[in-house]
Amino acid sequence: MSGRAVRAIAPALAGTGGARARRALAFWARRPGLVASVLLIATVLTAAVAPGLFTSQDPLTGVPADRLLAPSADHLFGTDQLGRDLFTRTVHGAAESLRATALAVGLGLVVGSAFGLVAGAFGGLVDDALMRVADVLLSIPALLLSLTVVTALGFGTVNVAIAVGVTSVASFARIMRAEVIRVRDVGYVEAAYASGVRRPTVLLRHVLPNASGPVLVFAAVEFGTVLLAVSALSFLGYGAQPPEPEWGALVSDGRDYLATAWWLTTLPGLTIAATVLAANRVARALEAEETQDREPLP
Amino acid sequence: MARRRLALPAVLLFAAGALAATGCGASESGAGGGTPEAGGELTFALASDPGCVDPQQQGNNDAIYPARQLVDSLTDEDPETGDIVPWLAESWEVSEDARSFTFHIRDDATFSDGTPVDAEAVRANFDSIVELGARAALGSSYLAGYEGTTVDDTHTATVTFAEPNGQFLRATTTFSLGLLAEATTSLPPEERCTDNIVGSGPFVLDEYRPNEVVVETRREDYAWGSSLWRHEGPAYLERLTFEVIPESGVRTGALRSGQVDAIGGVAPQDEAGLDDGGFTVQSRVNPGLPFGLTANISRPAVSDQAVRRAVLLAIDRQEVVDTVLSPSFRPATSTLAHTTDTYLDLSAELTHDTAEAERLLDEAGWRPGPDGVRVKDGEPLTLTVLWAENFGPNENALQLIQQQLRAIGVDLTLRSTSIAEFTALREEGDFDYTWGNATRTDPDILRTQFSAGLVNVARLPDGSPLEEALQAQNAVADPEARAEHSAAAQRLVLEEAYSVPVFELTTVLGIADHVHDLDFEASSRIQLHDTWVS
Numbered sequence: 001m002s003g004r005a006v007r008a009i010a011p012a013l014a015g016t017g018g019a020r021a022r023r024a025l026a027f028w029a030r031r032p033g034l035v036a037s038v039l040l041i042a043t044v045l046t047a048a049v050a051p052g053l054f055t056s057q058d059p060l061t062g063v064p065a066d067r068l069l070a071p072s073a074d075h076l077f078g079t080d081q082l083g084r085d086l087f088t089r090t091v092h093g094a095a096e097s098l099r100a101t102a103l104a105v106g107l108g109l110v111v112g113s114a115f116g117l118v119a120g121a122f123g124g125l126v127d128d129a130l131m132r133v134a135d136v137l138l139s140i141p142a143l144l145l146s147l148t149v150v151t152a153l154g155f156g157t158v159n160v161a162i163a164v165g166v167t168s169v170a171s172f173a174r175i176m177r178a179e180v181i182r183v184r185d186v187g188y189v190e191a192a193y194a195s196g197v198r199r200p201t202v203l204l205r206h207v208l209p210n211a212s213g214p215v216l217v218f219a220a221v222e223f224g225t226v227l228l229a230v231s232a233l234s235f236l237g238y239g240a241q242p243p244e245p246e247w248g249a250l251v252s253d254g255r256d257y258l259a260t261a262w263w264l265t266t267l268p269g270l271t272i273a274a275t276v277l278a279a280n281r282v283a284r285a286l287e288a289e290e291t292q293d294r295e296p297l298p
Numbered sequence: 299m300a301r302r303r304l305a306l307p308a309v310l311l312f313a314a315g316a317l318a319a320t321g322c323g324a325s326e327s328g329a330g331g332g333t334p335e336a337g338g339e340l341t342f343a344l345a346s347d348p349g350c351v352d353p354q355q356q357g358n359n360d361a362i363y364p365a366r367q368l369v370d371s372l373t374d375e376d377p378e379t380g381d382i383v384p385w386l387a388e389s390w391e392v393s394e395d396a397r398s399f400t401f402h403i404r405d406d407a408t409f410s411d412g413t414p415v416d417a418e419a420v421r422a423n424f425d426s427i428v429e430l431g432a433r434a435a436l437g438s439s440y441l442a443g444y445e446g447t448t449v450d451d452t453h454t455a456t457v458t459f460a461e462p463n464g465q466f467l468r469a470t471t472t473f474s475l476g477l478l479a480e481a482t483t484s485l486p487p488e489e490r491c492t493d494n495i496v497g498s499g500p501f502v503l504d505e506y507r508p509n510e511v512v513v514e515t516r517r518e519d520y521a522w523g524s525s526l527w528r529h530e531g532p533a534y535l536e537r538l539t540f541e542v543i544p545e546s547g548v549r550t551g552a553l554r555s556g557q558v559d560a561i562g563g564v565a566p567q568d569e570a571g572l573d574d575g576g577f578t579v580q581s582r583v584n585p586g587l588p589f590g591l592t593a594n595i596s597r598p599a600v601s602d603q604a605v606r607r608a609v610l611l612a613i614d615r616q617e618v619v620d621t622v623l624s625p626s627f628r629p630a631t632s633t634l635a636h637t638t639d640t641y642l643d644l645s646a647e648l649t650h651d652t653a654e655a656e657r658l659l660d661e662a663g664w665r666p667g668p669d670g671v672r673v674k675d676g677e678p679l680t681l682t683v684l685w686a687e688n689f690g691p692n693e694n695a696l697q698l699i700q701q702q703l704r705a706i707g708v709d710l711t712l713r714s715t716s717i718a719e720f721t722a723l724r725e726e727g728d729f730d731y732t733w734g735n736a737t738r739t740d741p742d743i744l745r746t747q748f749s750a751g752l753v754n755v756a757r758l759p760d761g762s763p764l765e766e767a768l769q770a771q772n773a774v775a776d777p778e779a780r781a782e783h784s785a786a787a788q789r790l791v792l793e794e795a796y797s798v799p800v801f802e803l804t805t806v807l808g809i810a811d812h813v814h815d816l817d818f819e820a821s822s823r824i825q826l827h828d829t830w831v832s
Contacts, residue, residue, distance in 0.1 A: 067621060255547070
């Protein structure tokens with residue numbers, strides 16, 4: 001996420017040498033919230049890839065005698081009802097939650113884009129049929145649709161990801177279709193046809209790359225929403241099975257202890273909230289860049 | 299807390315749900331709080347929606363609490379001694395071969411629609427329960443092999459069975475065989491769930507709004523209570539309201555703020571707070587099978603007795619009780635909970651001995667693998683346990699057991715399911731262990747659970763020594779002979795480690811101080827006839 005942010009934002013800072021660096025510095029200095037968000041996202045991603053950097057404790061095995069200890073230097077987030085270190089579980093939970101989020105966004109992106117590309121490129125009946133399906137999908141509340149799908153598929157992180165991913169297919173399809181329609185009749189596409197390139201090749205080589213910008217930005221915007229949806233399903237018990245930690249499940253496990261051990265729900269809950277907010281902040285920055293960047297069509 | 303609505307064997311397994319009396323040293327609520335006063339109301343918070351208020355169709359505690367108040371049974375059971383005492387039946391005779399049971403019914407009892415409780419009503423009820431079949435899972439299993447009821451005279455009925463049925467007399471103490479008027483028994487089962495329940499009990503159903511509330515009012519002319527009760531005549535309370543409050547924290551809050559007078563399913567972590575805060579925590583161990591792991595011996599890994607024994611020895615029951623439960627609970631000390639009739643203390647068999655467990659696994663060829671999980675012929679020792687959240691602390695208990703088993707190199711995988719799907723998944727058999735319990739005061743619960751022809755949770759073959767002991771205990775009426783066979787069965791289950799009992803389910807209620815004499819009956823469900831408020 002952070003890498004992409006930098007890459008997307010860099011072209012806006014055109015210039016050379018020292019001037020470029022100064023402008024970059026000024027850009028970031030004016031946006032402390034964005035800096036914090038990028039740092040937070042980077043930290044969460046690092047935790048997901050290498051949890052060992054943050055904690056050396058075992059997320060699955062606790063010390064029953066040390067149960068329900070309040071946050072302290074030894075246990076930053078306190079311990080849970082079985083004496084497991086909650087900070088360790090939150091760190092290890094990042095991998096599980098982000099994997100599901102990435103998979104769900106990826107699914108929406110790939111399947112939705114394919115639908116949109118086909119609908120936009122072929123038009124006519126194909127377009128009508130695919131877009132009516134998308135309309136139907138959009139008319140069902142997202143959470144309800146996810147619940148239905150995950151109930152049919154069964155429990156587990158991957159199933160939760162699929163269930164959440166399915167709900168965003170229609171939105172991706174719509175955006176991709178609009179972009180494809182914008183691009184499909186421009187000169188270079190017609191030129192490609194005229195020089196004898198076959199339709200699938202034109203779509204993949206010329207239309208798709210030029211239509212994908214807004215779709216990729218939308219994927220970034222979706223990231224926060226999807227993380228929230230994944231956590232919601234995991235909260236309801238559809239996600240990883242115990243004792244695997246997952247953010248939503250951590251919040252859910254702690255809610256019977258609200259009166260006696262506030263940290264069990266509060267700290268993982270704040271972690272989710274902070275990550276979602278940071279993801280949204282970064283996505284907004286990307287969106288702004290993408291709008292500014294868009295060059296007029298030839 | 300989960301909802302509890304189930305099909306046949308699940309009803310048995312889940313009959314315990316989450317609730318409680320004394321027996322393990324907890325205090326009797328508000329006992330001796332002065333002279334009982336008639337009048338007043340009681341609001342009780344249930345942990346889940348009853349789903350159906352017909353006592354004959356229900357098996358989970360939250361449905362039984364309101365349903366129990368609507369019906370009377372032929373007999374009652376003394377929670378202290380296990381003796382069967384008169385209720386609607388003034389006396390009874392059991393034939394030597396335990397095949398026929400004659401009940402002499404008192405002549406003054408009536409249903410709330412005015413029709414008499416007589417021998418004809420007994421016949422109509424038992425006939426209709428058999429007809430309900432799986433809809434009346436508990437009742438129809440008690441009546442298995444039912445040949446019919448003959449009406450000897452207006453107030454004498456004889457029930458006969460094709461096979462000896464030693465457990466039947468104690469079954470007549472249950473709500474499942476509580477008597478309903480013809481106005482109810484003649485209706486199809488669906489119409490008897492929210493309305494139309496006409497019984498002879500001390501309370502009459504006013505209203506049931508699913509997921510909200512059950513309201514009952516006192517029957518003013520009631521005069522045929524159980525011989526165990528503290529007083530004769532109508533109940534003290536004028537009105538009962540059972541509110542459905544699923545979150546345990548919210549239930550506790552409702553009790554603290556005075557919105558309700560008593561709650562069921564007190565979460566272990568809330569108990570201490572209630573005790574200190576001027577409320578009574580009242581508990582009683584549920585009789586029947588304690589919560590534990592039951593092996594599916596049709597699976598290769600657990601078909602080996604050594605593996606099952608190792609699991610039995612690796613579990614530290616005391617640690618489970620100390621960590622995830624409360625002082626109201628106790629570790630299991632036998633195949634049956636200690637409040638069950640014919641219970642035999644086998645705590646010497648249920649020790650925690652990881653060294654012996656590891657030795658057994660080593661001998662059986664399970665060698666420590668690279669990641670700590672034992673391996674044999676390239677297969678890791680990974681065991682799956684199927685469980686449902688019919689009791690709040692289940693998940694924590696299983697996670698702790700998972701840790702304890704990992705210490706000897708056994709990888710336990712938890713497979714959770716909804717209560718509704720539990721029975722169907724259990725029939726598929728795609729697991730090594732199931733986690734559950736079953737509440738009943740009679741040791742015949744062992745036969746119901748383990749006999750090859752019945753639920754058979756362990757998937758035992760026909761003709762095993764356990765099967766013989768189980769059949770034998772039901773084939774005699776003599777209590778001593780039954781106790782002997784039941785003891786043999788309890789021992790066999792542990793020797794073979796078909797089932798690994800962990801802790802005894804305890805019903806825990808939180809009660810405000812102005813509520814007195816809220817009693818548990820023998821199966822640890824509540825009886826509100828004697829309850830009064832000041």
